[in-house]
Amino acid sequence: MNVSSDTIKEKFSKASRIERFQELIKIKTISYNDPEKIDFAVFKQFENTLAQLYPSIHAACEKTHHGPTGLLFQLKGREAGAPIVLMSHYDVVPVNEELWTVPAFDALIKEDAIWGRGTLDTKGTLFAVMESVEENLDQGFVPKNDIYLSFSGDEEISGDSAPSIVRHLKSLGIEPALVLDEGGAVVEEVFPGLKKPCALIGVGEKGYLDVSISLEGQGGHSSAPPAQTLVTRLAKVLIKLEQYPLQAHFTPPVSDMFKTLGKESEGVYKFIFKHLNVFAPLLKWYFTKQGGEMNAMIRTTIAPTKMAGSKAFNVMPPVATIGLNLRILGTDKIDDVIAHIKKVSGEPDLIVTVHERREASPDSPSDSTGFKNVKNAIEAVWPNAVVSPYLMLAGSDSRHFCEVSKNVLRFSAMALSKTERGLIHSNDERITIKGLLEAVDFYKALLKHY
CATH class of the missing domain: 3.40.630.10 (Zn peptidases)
Structure with missing residues (x-):
């Protein structure tokens, strides 16, 4: 036309x-x-x-x-x-x-x-x-x-x-x-x-996984709580997941990005990214400590987003649940990630329920x-x-x-x-x-x- x-x-x-x-x-x-x-x-x-x-x-x-x-x-x-x-x-x-x-x-x-x-x-x-x-x-x-x-x-x-x-x-x-x-x-x-x-x-693009992790136990009045409540045990699971994150990897897209942008960086960064293989362990450590986007580029991330327990202040819940949103790196498979959660948790009775999943x-x-x-x-x-x-x-x-x-x-x-x-x-x-x-x-x- x-x-x-x-x-x-x-x-x-x-x-x-x-x-x-x-x-x-x-x-x-x-x-x-x-x-x-x-x-x-x-x-x-x-x-x-x-x-x-x-x-x-x-x-x-x-x-x-x-x-x-x-x-x-x-x-x-x-x-x-x-x-x-x-x-x-x-x-x-x-x-x-x-x-x-x-x-x-x-x-x-x-x-x-x-x-x-x-x-x-x-x-x-x-x-x-x-x-x-x-x-x-x-x-x-x-x-x-x-x-x-x-x-x-x-x-x-x-x-x-x-x-x-x-x-x-x-x-x-x-x-x-x-x-x-x-x-x-x-x-x-x-x-x-x-x-x-x-x-x-x-x-x-990274994969996606929504799961809830739960523990079940004896509910009841909160005036005489057990030594370890369900909520306390789940909180410890979260701490362990933070202490033992999934392994970091420089996948091809990330390595290519580091090499491409590193050439245009200034000062010590240019040297570091030029010798990526040498400094990879240091970068992985640094990005892990910093969190944020760079950390998310190199590993599967686990973000706690929801919590549920009792609906009343004076009642111990029979079930405590935490919702997790995970973004899956291409080097990981979802079944392996779920196995990691169970292993790291230290809770043999941990219930992991998958709500939505897709691989990278x-x-x-x-x-x-x-x-x-x-x-x-x-x-x-x-x-x-x-x-x-x-x-x-x-x-x-x-x-x-x-x-x-x-x-x-x-x-x-x-x-x-x-x-x-x-x-x-x-x-x-x-x-x-x-x-x-x-x-x-x-x-x-x-x-x-x-």
């Missing part, structure tokens, strides 16, 4: 882009774990709004529906080679309006930013994908091979939309050359000794054509950023696509400060207008390779 240059200029002006993004933010596509709370009419409204805002995409692409809320757009290419998949999700987490300083779904512009739930996670990415493809189509763009746009509306609740899309692609024998989803970003002050911004491309994703190579193309697109928009692979600590829909592609990458095309990163799933979520437009520029740069 060819559109006049004047029309394109007006359609994709800064003001027009902002207005379209505001329309998407205003639609309350909230995901809830309780299906009864989900308003699917709102999700349909979002789909219809996409059709209104992006007519060229809807004219050029075949759109199919998958699972509860999955949307898959197929843009046909000139050839029949391996396609690429650009992903995002359009559901958002609930909000507590009382804690926001502006209405969470009004998409207000304040302090050169657009405020609203989903601006960062991840309607901003979806918007950037749609804007870049729409603009390219208006300029007569036809890709070399097929391009799929894959959007789910239930990522926040680990729904079946993305898995349904994967099953569809698998049934057709499609093996994408690249799958790109949310993940790392352009960030600063996250790596020791590095003063430059770095752009982190996730090449794998396989790692994607950082020397693939897809990685290089993403890297080149990043450098076109953020030329001062050091591009590096990394291990993603959180989960995303992209893990499902590992069934059909060996090149699954995770990068959110945004430059985010530490404060902005803290706004994801939090109050007063917002994206700067500059950052939003940079995301569009990134996808426009990426499409030049396809």
Whole structure:
């Protein structure tokens, strides 16, 4: 489709882009774990709004529906080679309006930013994908091979939309050359000794495990407690799990990140990361003591998140329970992690109940054509950023696509400060207008390779 240059200029002006993004933010596509709370009419409204805002995409692409809320757009290419998949999700987490300083779904512009739930996670990415493809189509763009746009509306609740899309692609024998989803970003002050911004491309993500650990015993009145209460014994289990963490490993994504970013570090850090094999024991010790993101990069982490005992102050509980959330490193298997918990606990009667589990994703190579193309697109928009692979600590829909592609990458095309990163799933979520437009520029740069 060819559109006049004047029309394109007006359609994709800064003001027009902002207005379209505001329309998407205003639609309350909230995901809830309780299906009864989900308003699917709102999700349909979002789909219809996409059709209104992006007519060229809807004219050029075949759109199919998958699972509860999955949307898959197929843009046909000139050839029949391996396609690429650009992903995002359009559901958002609930909000507590009382804690926001502006209405969470009004998409207000304040302090050169657009405020609203989903601006960062991840309607901003979806918007950037749609804007870049729409603009390219208006300029007569036809890709070399097929391009799929894959959007789910239930990522926040680990729904079946993305898995349904994967099953569809698998049934057709499609093996994408690249799958790109949310993940790392352009960030600063996250790596020791590095003063430059770095752009982190996730090449794998950790696994996930929710378990509860429980002890059962004699309940009763609290006036004469036993020498060791159930709660006390469980507290000691937590201390032992902290004292004896799972073994640290420098997996390939982490080693590659240390080597890549270490070259750009200053002072003693540059020397340390240059000789990673020599200093690995010291780094593992240091990261363990520090905790936080670096520690999470090198081991399976165990975080106590819930506790339950008696409902009354003067009653001893017959059962005491602690909930644990674990993020599984690729070197560990979940069954082995559960065995570690039981062994370290020192409690032969410890009950371990699994609530949700998934193993770590396989790692994607950082020397693939897809990685290089993403890297080149990043450098076109953020030329001062050091591009590096990394291990993603959180989960995303992209893990499902590992069934059909060996090149699954995770990068959110945004430059985010530490404060902005803290706004994801939090109050007063917002994206700067500059950052939003940079995301569009990134996808426009990426499409030049396809």
